Amino acid sequence: MAIDPTTASAAEIARAVNDGALSAVEVIEQALLTIRMRDPVLNCFTAVTAQRAGARARAIDQDRSNNKRLGPLAGVPFAVKNLFDVEGLATLAGSKINRTRAPATRDAALIERLESAGAILVGALNMGEYAYDFTGENIHAGPSRNPHDVSRMTGGSSGGSGGAVAGRLVPLALASDTNGSIRVPASLCGLFGLKPTYGRLTRARTFPFVASLDHLGPLARTTEDLALAYDAMQGPDPEDPACAIRPTEPVAPLLGRGIEGLTIAVAGGYFRAGAGPEAFVAVDRVAAALGANQDIEIPEAARARAAAYVITATEGAALHLDRLRTQAHDFDSAVRDRLIAGAMVPAALVAKAQIFRRWYRARVLELFERVDAILAPATPCTAPAIGQTTFWLDGKELPVRANLGIYTQPISFIGLPVVAVPIGLAPLPIGVQIIAAPWREDVALRIAYALERMGIAVAPTPPT
Amino acid sequence: MARTRKRRPKAKAARAKAAPRTRARKTPRAGHKAAKPKSSTAPSSDPLDGFIEAAARLLALPLEPQWHAAVKANLEVNLRLAAFVAEFALPDEAEPAPVFTA
Numbered sequence: 001m002a003i004d005p006t007t008a009s010a011a012e013i014a015r016a017v018n019d020g021a022l023s024a025v026e027v028i029e030q031a032l033l034t035i036r037m038r039d040p041v042l043n044c045f046t047a048v049t050a051q052r053a054g055a056r057a058r059a060i061d062q063d064r065s066n067n068k069r070l071g072p073l074a075g076v077p078f079a080v081k082n083l084f085d086v087e088g089l090a091t092l093a094g095s096k097i098n099r100t101r102a103p104a105t106r107d108a109a110l111i112e113r114l115e116s117a118g119a120i121l122v123g124a125l126n127m128g129e130y131a132y133d134f135t136g137e138n139i140h141a142g143p144s145r146n147p148h149d150v151s152r153m154t155g156g157s158s159g160g161s162g163g164a165v166a167g168r169l170v171p172l173a174l175a176s177d178t179n180g181s182i183r184v185p186a187s188l189c190g191l192f193g194l195k196p197t198y199g200r201l202t203r204a205r206t207f208p209f210v211a212s213l214d215h216l217g218p219l220a221r222t223t224e225d226l227a228l229a230y231d232a233m234q235g236p237d238p239e240d241p242a243c244a245i246r247p248t249e250p251v252a253p254l255l256g257r258g259i260e261g262l263t264i265a266v267a268g269g270y271f272r273a274g275a276g277p278e279a280f281v282a283v284d285r286v287a288a289a290l291g292a293n294q295d296i297e298i299p300e301a302a303r304a305r306a307a308a309y310v311i312t313a314t315e316g317a318a319l320h321l322d323r324l325r326t327q328a329h330d331f332d333s334a335v336r337d338r339l340i341a342g343a344m345v346p347a348a349l350v351a352k353a354q355i356f357r358r359w360y361r362a363r364v365l366e367l368f369e370r371v372d373a374i375l376a377p378a379t380p381c382t383a384p385a386i387g388q389t390t391f392w393l394d395g396k397e398l399p400v401r402a403n404l405g406i407y408t409q410p411i412s413f414i415g416l417p418v419v420a421v422p423i424g425l426a427p428l429p430i431g432v433q434i435i436a437a438p439w440r441e442d443v444a445l446r447i448a449y450a451l452e453r454m455g456i457a458v459a460p461t462p463p464t
Numbered sequence: 465m466a467r468t469r470k471r472r473p474k475a476k477a478a479r480a481k482a483a484p485r486t487r488a489r490k491t492p493r494a495g496h497k498a499a500k501p502k503s504s505t506a507p508s509s510d511p512l513d514g515f516i517e518a519a520a521r522l523l524a525l526p527l528e529p530q531w532h533a534a535v536k537a538n539l540e541v542n543l544r545l546a547a548f549v550a551e552f553a554l555p556d557e558a559e560p561a562p563v564f565t566a
Contacts, residue, residue, distance in 0.1 A: 212561075300552065302548075303548060303549055303552055306545035306546070306548045306549050307545075307549045309541075309542070309545050310542060310545055310546045310549065313538075313542050321523070321525075324525055324526070325524050325525060325526065328525075328526045333531070333534070334534075336531075337531055337534035337535050337538055338538045340520070340525055340527065340531070340535045340538075341535050341536075341538030341539040341541075341542055342538075342542065343519070343523055343525060344515070344516065344519040344520075344523070344535075344539055344542075345539070345542050345543065345546060346546075349543075349546035349547070349549070349550055350546075351560055352546070352549055352550040353546065353549050353550075354560035354561050355554055355558045355559065355560045355561075356549050356552055356554065357560070357561045358558065358559055358560060358561040359554055359558055361561070402541070
């Protein structure tokens with residue numbers, strides 16, 4: 001076997017399968033074995049689609065033996081947060097309530113697109129209930145565990161996605177990000193995560209949370225893998241009303257262009273307060289490597305985070321109102337109480353938040369006339385302990401569940417594309433956000449790739 | 465049209481008039497009774513406690529006494545953050561973003 005598929009990147013696996021150095025069946029058998037061995041501890045998977053994966057792997061190997069051209073992700077095992085529809089499975093969205101849903105009759109659109117590129121779905125992943133979570137804990141399925149220290153959180157709500165990729169169960173996972181649920185687990189698990197521009201990737205056949213804030217995207221251990229997955233998933237889709245009618249703009253061929261000519265600034269003010277020192281050490285390390293010595297103020301970021309919080313609480317409550325009325329006891333109580341409170345916020349205040357949202361978007365877009373990218377912490381700290389309910393930030397004791405996303409919320413609030421890159425601090429990694437203008441994923445990914453080549457941003461190997 | 469309306473049986477007209485209210489009452493589900501919030505504590509001087517009880521009743525949301533404190537704590541955060549946003553002065557012409565585009 002030319003490479004070890006349990007440690008190789010998605011790009012390496014696809015190259016080996018395309019070249020015939022590795023069969024897709026070998027890759028999938030090894031991936032399924034690794035899941036069987038490690039997942040009892042990491043608790044990332046809620047379903048393993050072994051039969052389906054085996055059939056798909058055999059079909060890819062057959063295609064190769066028939067000299068058919070294979071896709072750019074040929075033979076790459078991947079898994080999805082369990083809010084993605086997977087044919088034959090109930091779409092849980094981290095809940096007990098959804099266990100009684102009828103099995104999905106068709107895969108989510110992004111699964112179909114990745115499989116069209118040759119990737120192979122191996123299962124569905126644990127997540128915070130209904131995605132209203134930053135911890136990666138789940139009262140029904142148990143917490144997903146951080147492979148770098150299994151007593152610690154993965155971050156949420158895409159906790160299983162973070163743990164599965166960091167724990168080398170799969171090289172690639174899909175996740176959702178409403179307020180930070182890709183970037184928070186990327187930070188706590190030491191991974192690369194891409195939250196694309198709002199409307200860039202179709203959300204068709206996934207369980208929603210906050211329609212005007214929901215994004216989908218990949219988590220991986222390299223920038224190249226993010227780019228390959230992103231390129232395979234782009235394109236309009238009339239089944240998602242928010243999905244932009246915009247042609248595919250491949251980014252993988254652009255990664256090697258480097259950072260020359262890019263103006264990169266560091267977010268000041270709100271983004272330089274309220275965190276542990278490790279968050280700022282990571283940002284400073286990235287800024288120094290990139291020569292980013294300009295600070296920039298994202299105006300009214302605290303208010304943006306507040307508005308995102310209010311819109312999330314109220315739109316989330318609207319989504320679940322009937323379930324709250326009829327099945328309140330079947331929710332995680334922490335989620336239920338937040339949703340009930342969200343239902344009680346006066347509509348006039350929500351309208352104010354939406355008015356502010358447009359104003360804030362216009363001000364932030366003005367910044368991108370001066371800079372190409374902005375650096376900011378991804379989380380205020382490294383992974384908290386599982387079960388930890390509060391932490392101290394800036395002298396205040398705050399709930400972990402609501403506050404791990406203080407730096408991600410003001411960014412997703414206006415749909416900007418972000419790549420979270422891992423900085424391997426000891427003893428635990430932490431992430432830095434590379435924020436770009438709408439539709440400029442290429443800029444954020446080029447910077448991430450440059451940092452990776454410099455050895456600054458690297459997904460650390462967890463202890464075995 | 466006027467004649468048609470006159471010919472409508474009284475009972476049918478009454479049902480038609482009542483239809484919107486009937487639909488509203490059926491939410492969330494036929495057969496589901498709106499929860500009657502139980503008083504969670506002794507009478508409180510905090511108007512938020514009364515607001516929560518009333519809102520739960522109006523929204524047909526169950527609110528068990530032991531949930532009240534957590535709901536209140538969450539609502540206090542929501543209202544504090546919402547007020548922080550609302551106090552930011554913007555012109556009357558400022559448009560909301562009901563259909564958000566990046």
